[in-house]
Amino acid sequence: MSAVRVLVGTRKGAFVITSDGRRDRWEVSGPFFAGWEIYHVKGSPVNPDRLYASQSTAWFGQMIQRSDDGGKTWAPVGNEFQYDGEIGTHLGHDDQQHLWKFKRVWHIEPSLTNPDVAYAGVEDAAMFVSENGGQSWHERTGMRCHDSGARWQPGGGGMGLHTILLDPVHPGRIYIAISAAGAFRSDDDGATWRPINRGLVSNFMPVPNAEVGHCVHRIAFHPSRPDVLFMQKHWDVMRSDDGGDSWREVSGNLPTDFGFALGIHAHEPDTVYVVPIKSDSEHFPLDGKLTVYRSRVGGNEWEPLTSGLPQKDCYVNVLRGAMAIDSLASCGVYFGTTGGQVYASADSGDSWTPIVRDLPGVLSVEVQTLR
Amino acid sequence: MIRVVLPHHLRTLAQVEGEVGLEIQGVVTLCSILDALEVRYPVLRGTIRDHATQGRRPLLRFFACAEDLSLERPDTPLPEAVALGVEPFLIVGAIAGG
Numbered sequence: 001m002s003a004v005r006v007l008v009g010t011r012k013g014a015f016v017i018t019s020d021g022r023r024d025r026w027e028v029s030g031p032f033f034a035g036w037e038i039y040h041v042k043g044s045p046v047n048p049d050r051l052y053a054s055q056s057t058a059w060f061g062q063m064i065q066r067s068d069d070g071g072k073t074w075a076p077v078g079n080e081f082q083y084d085g086e087i088g089t090h091l092g093h094d095d096q097q098h099l100w101k102f103k104r105v106w107h108i109e110p111s112l113t114n115p116d117v118a119y120a121g122v123e124d125a126a127m128f129v130s131e132n133g134g135q136s137w138h139e140r141t142g143m144r145c146h147d148s149g150a151r152w153q154p155g156g157g158g159m160g161l162h163t164i165l166l167d168p169v170h171p172g173r174i175y176i177a178i179s180a181a182g183a184f185r186s187d188d189d190g191a192t193w194r195p196i197n198r199g200l201v202s203n204f205m206p207v208p209n210a211e212v213g214h215c216v217h218r219i220a221f222h223p224s225r226p227d228v229l230f231m232q233k234h235w236d237v238m239r240s241d242d243g244g245d246s247w248r249e250v251s252g253n254l255p256t257d258f259g260f261a262l263g264i265h266a267h268e269p270d271t272v273y274v275v276p277i278k279s280d281s282e283h284f285p286l287d288g289k290l291t292v293y294r295s296r297v298g299g300n301e302w303e304p305l306t307s308g309l310p311q312k313d314c315y316v317n318v319l320r321g322a323m324a325i326d327s328l329a330s331c332g333v334y335f336g337t338t339g340g341q342v343y344a345s346a347d348s349g350d351s352w353t354p355i356v357r358d359l360p361g362v363l364s365v366e367v368q369t370l371r
Numbered sequence: 372m373i374r375v376v377l378p379h380h381l382r383t384l385a386q387v388e389g390e391v392g393l394e395i396q397g398v399v400t401l402c403s404i405l406d407a408l409e410v411r412y413p414v415l416r417g418t419i420r421d422h423a424t425q426g427r428r429p430l431l432r433f434f435a436c437a438e439d440l441s442l443e444r445p446d447t448p449l450p451e452a453v454a455l456g457v458e459p460f461l462i463v464g465a466i467a468g469g
Binding site: 035036057058059060061062063076079080081082 | 378379380381384414416417418419421422423428429430431464465
C-alpha cells in the first residue's frame with residue numbers, strides 16, 4: 001500500500017502529516033522543535049526514513065536535526081557552519097560592502113545516492129556539504145567566493161541560498177538560486193560555479209539584464225528532463241531549455257507574474273504550477289482569492305485552479321519553499337500558507353482540500369511518496 | 372557546585388529540567404562556566420556563544436546576584452555567591468518577538 005508523508009516547516013516548529021495513498025484522511029504529528037523556526041525538512045531519496053531538519057532562532061542560532069525513523073524521533077547533529085578561508089564582502093541594503101556572516105540554513109538537499117551526504121544552502125549565501133549524516137559541515141567555497149559575490153545583495157528575506165537542485169542525469173551538475181544574486185550552475189559537484197541568468201530582466205536593478213543581482217525566488221526541473229528549468233522570479237515566470245544557459249519569459253496570461261512557489265507535475269514535465277501573488281508590495285493573492293495556476297504546455301497558457309481554495313477574504317502568502325509534488329499515479333500537489341493552512345490536491349490540482357488549517361505560518365513543504 | 376539556570380529552549384535541547392549543577396576547578400568566570408556547560412552538554416555549543424568568535428549571542432544576557440554580567444570580560448571572576456552555589460547563574464533570552 002502506498003502512502004505519503006508531508007514534511008512541514010513552520011515559524012514555530014515542524015510537523016509531519018501522513019496519509020495512505022488515497023490521501024483523504026490525514027494524521028498530523030508535531031510540533032517538533034516547538035518554538036523554533038523550521039526553514040526546511042527533507043528526506044533522503046535513498047533512505048526515506050532519513051530526514052534532515054533546519055532549526056533556528058535569532059536567540060540560539062542554528063541547529064540541524066536528523067531522524068532515522070521517518071520523523072518519529074530526532075537527534076541534533078552538527079550545527080557549526082564556518083565559512084572557509086577569506087570571508088569577503090557583499091552588497092548590503094545600504095549599497096555598502098558587508099562581511100559575509102552566517103545566519104541560518106535555508107535548504108537541505110540530501111544526496112540522490114548516499115543518505116549520509118547532504119548539501120545545505122545558507123544565509124549569507126553559501127553552500128555547505130556533510131558527508132557523515134550531518135555530524136559536520138564543510139563549505140564548498142566556490143559558491144561564496146565566486147567573482148561576482150561582491151555584487152550580490154540580500155532580498156527582503158535575507159541573502160539566502162534557498163534552492164538546491166541535484167541533476168539526476170548529469171553527474172556532478174547542481175543548480176542553486178540565491179535572493180538576490182540569481183541562479184548558478186556547477187558541473188563539478190559544487191567546486192566551481194557560473195551564473196545562469198541570461199534572459200532575466202529585473203527592472204529594480206541599475207542594469208536590468210545584469211549577469212547577477214536578480215531576485216530568483218524558485219527554480220525547478222522535472223527529474224526526467226533536467227535541462228528544462230522553470231523559474232519563479234521576483235516578477236516573471238521563466239523557462240530555460242538549455243540547462244539555464246538562456247531563459248525566456250512564459251508568464252503568458254497569468255494575472256500577475258509575481259510569486260514565490262513553483263512546482264512541476266510528477267508525470268507530465270510540461271505541467272507547471274505557480275501561485276500568483278498580487279505584487280512585491282502586497283504579498284497576498286489577487287482580490288483575496290487563493291488561486292493556483294497550472295500550465296499544461298510548459299508555460300504561457302495558464303488556467304486558474306480554485307476548487308476547494310478560499311475565494312474570498314484570503315490574504316495569505318505562499319512562500320518559495322512551500323510547494324511540493326508527490327509521485328503517486330494520480331499526482332498530488334501540496335502547498336502551505338503563511339496563515340498556517342496546508343492544502344493538498346490528489347488530482348493534479350483540479351480540486352483542493354486543507355489537510356491542516358491552523359499551523360503557525362508555513363515556511364516549507366516537502367512530500368515523500370512511500371511505496 | 373555552580374548552579375546554572377538555562378532558558379526554556381536550551382533546557383529542551385540539553386534534555387534537563389530545572390537548574391544545572393556544574394563542578395568547576397579554579398576561578399569561576401563567565402568563560403569557565405560556559406566551557407563547563409558545553410563540555411557537559413555538547414548540544415549547547417553554538418547556542419550561547421558564536422562558534423567562530425566565542426562571543427555572546429546578541430539576544431542572550433547573563434545575570435547573577437541581581438547584576439547584569441553580560442558585558443563583563445569572559446575571564447572576570449564572578450561574584451563569590453555564584454562560585455559558592457548560593458546564587459544561580461542565569462542565562463536569559465531577550466523578551467522579543469511574537
